[in-house]
Amino acid sequence: MTVLFDIIASVGLWGAVLRIATPLIFGTLGALLCERAGVLNLGIEGIMTFGAMIGWLSVYHGADLWTGLLIAAIAGGVFGLLHSGLTVTLGLSQHVAGLGVTLFASSFSYYVFRLIVPTAGTPPTIVPFQPIAIPGLSTLPFIGPAFFTQTAPTYLAILIALTLAYILFRTPLGLAIRMTGENPHAAEAQGVNPMKVRYGAVIAGSALMGMGGAFLTLSAFNSFFPTMVQGRGWICIALVVFASWRPGRALFGALLFAFFDAFQLRLQTAVDGVPYQIFLMTPYVLSIVALAVMARRARVPQALMQPYRRGER
Amino acid sequence: MTSPVLEIEGVSKRFGANLANDDISLTLAKGEIVALLGENGAGKTTLMSILFGHYMQDAGRILIDGAELPPGKPRAAIRAGVGMVHQHFSLAPNLSVLENVMTGTEKLWSWRSGTSAARKKLLAISERFGLKVDPGARLGDLSVGEQQRVEILKALYNDARILILDEPTAVLTNIEAEKLFATLKQMARQGLSLIFISHKLDEVMAAADRIVVLRGGKMVAKRTASETSKAELAELMVGRRVTRPVREPSTPGAVALEAAEVTVKIDGVERLKSISFHLREGEILGIIGVSGNGQAALAHLLSGTLSRTSGDLLLFGEAIGNPGVADVVGAGIGRIPEDRNEEGVIGEMAIWENAVLERISASAFSQHGLVNRKAGMAFAKQIIDQFDVRGGSPASRTRLLSGGNMQKLILGRNLHRRPRILIAAQPARGLDEGAVAAVHARLLEARRQGTAVLLISEDLDEVIALADRVQAIVGGRLSPPVEAEAANARKLGLMMAGEWQETREPDHAL
Numbered sequence: 001m002t003v004l005f006d007i008i009a010s011v012g013l014w015g016a017v018l019r020i021a022t023p024l025i026f027g028t029l030g031a032l033l034c035e036r037a038g039v040l041n042l043g044i045e046g047i048m049t050f051g052a053m054i055g056w057l058s059v060y061h062g063a064d065l066w067t068g069l070l071i072a073a074i075a076g077g078v079f080g081l082l083h084s085g086l087t088v089t090l091g092l093s094q095h096v097a098g099l100g101v102t103l104f105a106s107s108f109s110y111y112v113f114r115l116i117v118p119t120a121g122t123p124p125t126i127v128p129f130q131p132i133a134i135p136g137l138s139t140l141p142f143i144g145p146a147f148f149t150q151t152a153p154t155y156l157a158i159l160i161a162l163t164l165a166y167i168l169f170r171t172p173l174g175l176a177i178r179m180t181g182e183n184p185h186a187a188e189a190q191g192v193n194p195m196k197v198r199y200g201a202v203i204a205g206s207a208l209m210g211m212g213g214a215f216l217t218l219s220a221f222n223s224f225f226p227t228m229v230q231g232r233g234w235i236c237i238a239l240v241v242f243a244s245w246r247p248g249r250a251l252f253g254a255l256l257f258a259f260f261d262a263f264q265l266r267l268q269t270a271v272d273g274v275p276y277q278i279f280l281m282t283p284y285v286l287s288i289v290a291l292a293v294m295a296r297r298a299r300v301p302q303a304l305m306q307p308y309r310r311g312e313r
Numbered sequence: 314m315t316s317p318v319l320e321i322e323g324v325s326k327r328f329g330a331n332l333a334n335d336d337i338s339l340t341l342a343k344g345e346i347v348a349l350l351g352e353n354g355a356g357k358t359t360l361m362s363i364l365f366g367h368y369m370q371d372a373g374r375i376l377i378d379g380a381e382l383p384p385g386k387p388r389a390a391i392r393a394g395v396g397m398v399h400q401h402f403s404l405a406p407n408l409s410v411l412e413n414v415m416t417g418t419e420k421l422w423s424w425r426s427g428t429s430a431a432r433k434k435l436l437a438i439s440e441r442f443g444l445k446v447d448p449g450a451r452l453g454d455l456s457v458g459e460q461q462r463v464e465i466l467k468a469l470y471n472d473a474r475i476l477i478l479d480e481p482t483a484v485l486t487n488i489e490a491e492k493l494f495a496t497l498k499q500m501a502r503q504g505l506s507l508i509f510i511s512h513k514l515d516e517v518m519a520a521a522d523r524i525v526v527l528r529g530g531k532m533v534a535k536r537t538a539s540e541t542s543k544a545e546l547a548e549l550m551v552g553r554r555v556t557r558p559v560r561e562p563s564t565p566g567a568v569a570l571e572a573a574e575v576t577v578k579i580d581g582v583e584r585l586k587s588i589s590f591h592l593r594e595g596e597i598l599g600i601i602g603v604s605g606n607g608q609a610a611l612a613h614l615l616s617g618t619l620s621r622t623s624g625d626l627l628l629f630g631e632a633i634g635n636p637g638v639a640d641v642v643g644a645g646i647g648r649i650p651e652d653r654n655e656e657g658v659i660g661e662m663a664i665w666e667n668a669v670l671e672r673i674s675a676s677a678f679s680q681h682g683l684v685n686r687k688a689g690m691a692f693a694k695q696i697i698d699q700f701d702v703r704g705g706s707p708a709s710r711t712r713l714l715s716g717g718n719m720q721k722l723i724l725g726r727n728l729h730r731r732p733r734i735l736i737a738a739q740p741a742r743g744l745d746e747g748a749v750a751a752v753h754a755r756l757l758e759a760r761r762q763g764t765a766v767l768l769i770s771e772d773l774d775e776v777i778a779l780a781d782r783v784q785a786i787v788g789g790r791l792s793p794p795v796e797a798e799a800a801n802a803r804k805l806g807l808m809m810a811g812e813w814q815e816t817r818e819p820d821h822a823l
Contacts, residue, residue: 170425170426171423171424171425171426172415172418172419172420172421172422172423172426173421173422174426175408175412175415175416175426176416176417176421178405178408178412179405179408179412179413179416179417182405182406182407182408183403183404183405185403186402186403186404186405186413186416187416187417188387189365189367189387189397189399189403190391190403190416190417190418190467190471191387191388191391191417192416192417192421299407301407302405302406302407310367
């Protein structure tokens with residue numbers, strides 16, 4: 001029992017939570033934005049991988065860190081354009097198109113990576129984002145190291161969550177996005193172009209996914225390896241449901257998952273005699289449980305996964 | 314008459330080989346209500362979709378206040394003051410009333426929605442036209458009538474001066490429909506111009522100033538309401554005389570189906586509360602009521618897709634437990650589900666597959682686990698011929714049938730075997746005049762042949778015309794039966810409002 005308390009009381013745990021959460025926040029917000037407009041984007045896993053690769057590669061070739069992040073976002077947006085072309089213009093199955101994008105983007109990342117770094121056993125490293133202590137707040141006991149000694153992209157992720165919530169619920173654009181996800185025919189009848197809204201949302205959402213991936217190579221680690229996204233994209237898809245398609249709850253969900261993850265990491269070393277895979281499993285098991293509890297009450301965007309064609313009902 | 318606010322000049326539209334609109338012209342004056350009358354497929358909705366910019370016409374033009382409307386641009390139509398209330402609402406159930414109304418009304422890229430100003434404007438409009446609504450309510454929580462009100466408000470919020478309503482009463486109860494037409498007249502008095510699409514003669518005669526009749530994509534007549542009659546309109550609309558079949562007196566036989574204090578709970582909510590009825594061979598028992606009062610639970614219970622919580626069901630005097638679908642079909646109970654498209658047929662499957670689906674494992678249609686395609690096709694062909702299903706062959710996709718023909722297919726599938734009991738839920742809903750007559754004739758024929766028919770309907774005229782006895786369903790409770798002879802529209806209307814205790818003549822204690 002004392003082991004658990006020790007872990008919970010440790011500053012390291014709390015510092016890790018927000019760090020682990022950051023890529024999930026980016027990814028979840030991205031997926032959430034796509035789904036609010038009615039498009040499921042299972043390309044997320046691949047887009048995050050590509051974002052991680054291209055962000056790292058840019059910095060490795062001399063770009064500064066922010067430019068790397070921007071390039072990852074743009075690359076994500078390009079994959080978003082591809083996904084919207086398939087799902088919005090052609091009206092293909094969103095599941096299949098998304099999985100296609102993931103397979104393509106993941107393999108393409110590996111291909112480009114191997115072109116640039118053909119042989120190296122240990123992948124080359126870069127100098128990542130450094131933590132920024134927020135003056136005044138970072139010295140607070142406990143909360144300081146946990147929330148106010150993070151790298152810049154983490155602060156950006158939280159800012160984006162708040163901004164997205166504001167846009168979705170307080171601006172005409174947000175209403176247009178939500179209406180498109182609920183009933184594109186109604187949106188069209190009110191003079192909103194659902195095609196444009198979906199394209200915009202999917203491209204912007206995919207850009208966020210790209211940034212989420214880039215966080216892994218530019219902040220959490222300092223190099224790229226092809227399997228590093230490790231299912232985080234799929235966790236984001238689940239978190240969107242957990243969050244009931246609300247950015248604020250998405251932020252909370254990402255932090256909750258990250259907490260479990262950080263906790264089990266420490267348990268692995270603290271507890272003997274239990275295979276570490278058991279602990280590795282716990283956050284995923286817990287997220288399934290949370291999902292089962294929360295998702296029953298969730299209000300799914302009514303037009304999610306339905307292709308929109310003009311003049312057809 | 315002042316100069317027209319709307320002129321439609323020679324509009325034509327072709328879909329493939331089908332000429333949906335053929336050189337149609339009409340005008341609409343300020344403060345006028347025009348009814349666009351026609352059967353399903355006459356081209357009414359196409360014409361209005363062109364006006365609203367959903368479709369682009371092949372020929373002709375539309376003028377609003379003398380200015381030509383650019384074709385195919387809903388936005389331009391909205392800006393010119395055209396508002397459309399679709400038959401299938403264009404609403405988002407998960408959003409609030411205000412959000413539904415506000416969508417698209419502001420500049421997309423502004424920093425903040427003017428929610429409070431919008432709420433004020435909405436309330437002012439709702440006050441002015443007597444359309445009461447709670448802006449903050451979640452749309453999905455509202456009744457169908459209220460949702461339609463939101464649709465109308467949406468158009469008025471966009472400063473519509475010309476309002477188009479596509480079959481506005483298709484989803485409403487009689488009482489709601491009366492209220493709607495009172496509102497429409499009030500709107501016309503305040504200077505709005507209205508076009509409503511309908512195939513119901515009563516409401517057209519009651520509400521419209523002028524009536525334009527479409528048939529087969531052509532405009533066949535224009536009439537002033539005061540100078541025409543229902544009979545004339547019916548003939549113009551259908552192109553021949555239509556008479557609804559009449560119920561002949563009969564002597565009912567033994568009790569076929571009986572419910573004794575049956576209660577059905579779904580997710581803890583009592584959908585049916587201790588209902589009792591008995592249904593005899595050779596009679597039609599009408600269950601009248603406003604939609605959503607337990608009809609669905611009743612139909613599902615008797616169709617074998619829902620279990621009762623307490624009470625007894627007796628089939629020819631024998632108690633049956635909770636029968637499943639196979640038991641119900643096996644017992645010779647025919648079923649006409651309320652929602653043809655959702656529960657009646659599988660649209661993407663062939664007509665013959667739909668015809669045999671509920672008895673696919675019967676030896677007539679399959680042997681050794683293999684489907685006998687030939688027998689199925691032959692059976693479907695029989696139904697198509699006998700029940701006059703038009704617009705498809707046994708192998709064609711069911712989705713391509715019109716509503717009326719789809720219903721005839723379902724009727725045929727059930728009546729072909731002369732079922733002992735038929736559960737008919739809203740059998741004529743949404744059908745045009747010709748198809749309604751055909752469905753009614755089939756139900757009466759089944760009655761004549763001794764089938765016990767349970768007719769669940771919210772159409773007063775239908776129930777009065779067909780049923781021998783009537784019970785009202787309100788809030789999951791069933792009124793005691795009244796004989797058809799004693800039932801008139803007023804009395805049934807009161808019963809539908811739950812006042813069957815008061816339907817007895819009051820004692821005048823003077």
